[in-house]
Amino acid sequence: MTTPWKIGMFQSAMLMGSWRLPENTSTDFLDLAHWIDMAKRCEAAGVDFLFLADDYGYPVVNDTIPPAAIRNGIQTPKADPSMILPALAAVTERLGLVTTLSTSVEKPPMVARKMATLDHLTKGRIGWNIVTGAGQNASARLFGAPMVEHDRRYEIATDHVELSLKLWEGCWDDDAIVLDREAGVYADPAKVREIEHDGPHFRSKGLLNVPPGPQRTPMLFQAGASGPGRDLAAKYAEGVFLAAEVSAMTEQISDMRRRATEFGRDAQSIKFLMAGTFIVAPTSEEAHQLRARQIATRTLDEAAASYSFYTGVDLSVMDPDKPIDPSTVTETGRTNLERFLGPNAPTVREVLEEFQRNSVMGAPFIGDPGEVVDQAEAAMAATGADGFLVQPDATGTFDSFLELVMPELRARGLVVEPQVGETLRGRIRGDGRARLAPDHPGARIWEAASLV
Template sequence: MSRLIHFNLFEMNCVGHIQHGLWTHPDNNRHRYTDLNYWTDLAKLLERGLFDAVFLADVVGAYDRYRGGPETAIREAVQIPANDPLLVVPAMAAVTRHLGFAVTFSTTYEPPFSHARRMSTLDHLTKGRVAWNVVTSYLRSAARNFGLDDEIEHDLRYEIAEEYLEVVYKLWEGSWEDDAVVRDRERAVYTDPAKVHAIDHDGKHFRVAGPHLSEPSPQRTPVIYQAGNSERGKDFAARHAEAIFTGAPSLEALREEIADIRRRAAAHGRDPDHVKVFPGASVIVARTQQEVDAKLADLRRHIRPEGFLAQRGSGIDLAAYPPDELIDDIVARGGDFTERAVRPLVGRGLRVRDVLESVGAIGRGPFFVAGTPQHVADEIERWADETGASGFNLMQYLSPGTAEDFIELVVPELQRRGRYRTEYTDTTLRERLLGPGIHRLPGTHPGAAFRHAETTWPTRKNPSGS
């Protein structure tokens, strides 16, 4: 029997998430992101469509490298304004029974103790439907928002993240024993103090005494998502992540990426099948090809290249150059390019208009499909089968129109082929991903080493990180 293909909806608590300029489309409701009904309606829609989860991205700074400041990002609504992703989860959970919620939170700027309590609270309120997308934050403006002069160096951010995870694993997995809560009315004992433990973590970056303030939640540790692309990020993901959001320039590259991640996971002593990979997917679907073509043309009229350039942090002010000027000529004269932006453009004979037309263009990349339900389902099956991907994070063009079209037209087609669930059969998000009965971290996961035992875990003094 062919394996089921999983789907998350990739979202953000803001106006302009990924498809910049499309907030101007008359059928887009993204401006309603401050309205609680927007989120509860979206949650009910996704549960009706049997989605695994809504995956909420986040940033804690503004994109301010393009043209030397944040003005373009602010004007174009490039992930600003943006609200907290965690705060919409309880409302969405209240109107659903099965939908999962993956929320993004950085390990770099805020301490682990309070975050551990927030995530335990969400896991309780959702009855075990929460995941944490672990990020280390890379925006210079984010660092300045938290009192630093500049962003923390890349590998140091991951060193901090390693210790951050150690702290929260101790709080979630080891601070409270499974039977600590007794609720003995006769003796007036709610919790047995002998079964609640301080963690006394004294490390290089954090000192946390504990105990954890929350009693054990259904999953204890939320499902761990991650999206690192560097060598350090990939190793971090292979060590900790249960679901990985990634991308690749081709199906072949993704297949190799997934094989590499699973090899790394096995090297860390984990079961490679406990690491699920979700590339982003863009889908435009309609009942006829004529309707598909009309949708594409309509969306393309609203795309704003400058929004994409601002998000990339390129510093390229392409509007200042004639459309037919060669990029190589601009670079040779010392044009306003950052090294990161210019590297992939040099030596390709590109003109300014070529770059502008390609930036943010709808219809590019290996995981884009526009067509009838049958054609879209064919492509999704091919992507999954040729790469080994567990599923996909569906990108929205219009909200909620993209999800509505997918649920109305593609989901039934995938169900007919036996590739998409016809009902929810699990109780927690981890069980949905890893299999029946797996509600808490598997024993091979590094977090499981911090479960309370007769002999407590060793406390690291000034760890170097790995």
């Protein structure tokens, strides 16, 4: 059998899929029962994890929210997934649970404490998607702070992760909790310590006041593919989410593996998951009909509002018949600007049409179960990726993927059944190891602390 594919499911606590279609249920995103049902179905179908993306942003162009964004529910409203996760932990026992916390907004001790708590509550099934924050122009307004430039946000993220790693790996020895009721000893003071950090952006002398969970450091994910984003991933990430065309993704993966070796890590220690949209139905014809219905629910105005959320760039004021001006700069997200520049750049109209069809996620796989898995196998072979981050279907959930694609993947021997008791890291790395690999910078913090 080939190395099993890793299968994660992408969600956000907002409108997903084509919410205007009558079969779409993402309008229930503020109902806990919606999430509990989804998590149980994901677990029963044997996928590796459910990822709840998050940010504080919303579309803003020329200092205002485009009316199309509010009218059509584009990237807003959006609820806080960290409030939903404990309920999902309670009703699952194998499903990994991954969420986002922003290094631009949440301070390291807050991230470290929330994630360590969730690692306990999930019994080692939690992952952190490290982001500098999508929709940054809106987020900065919301927090009343000047917008920090793109590359500097990644410098802050690097220092943030360094301190967070110290808190997870350095404060508590493995055998610090004694729990001797007779002697009245809860924890051994010799095995618990404050860490010190004096970095370019964060300073701390402190103790993480929750002991680490089964993974110590939550499994670390990252999703920015600009130069500084790639470096952050290469240095710390154990899983990377990518959304692009196959050719761009192939380059991103090989470049990030190369950068990982420059940081002294095994290039294979990062698992790359392609954002994959599967438009699947029992027959090919039904799948293509569904695709046409989905595209018809989205206007070019909405595509422009969505593009502005990811990039801060307003395509609606540009000449539709020319490519995006190559001198355009943005301090919001760069990946979705850079992928449409350069030789053979598409026109603005083509970019909008691409966003109307696919948003940031690249072209979908369309067809019956056999056809979509053939297409997915070809993408895996071309890119060298390790699996998929599956996008919600037209219903806003994953029912068609879980019911039609998972059995096909299993029949082809491409996935293995997750087991109770596995940590998220152990499962995704495939070696059962709960803790960071020895070549990860966080492992050196643990080694140094355990020698104290």
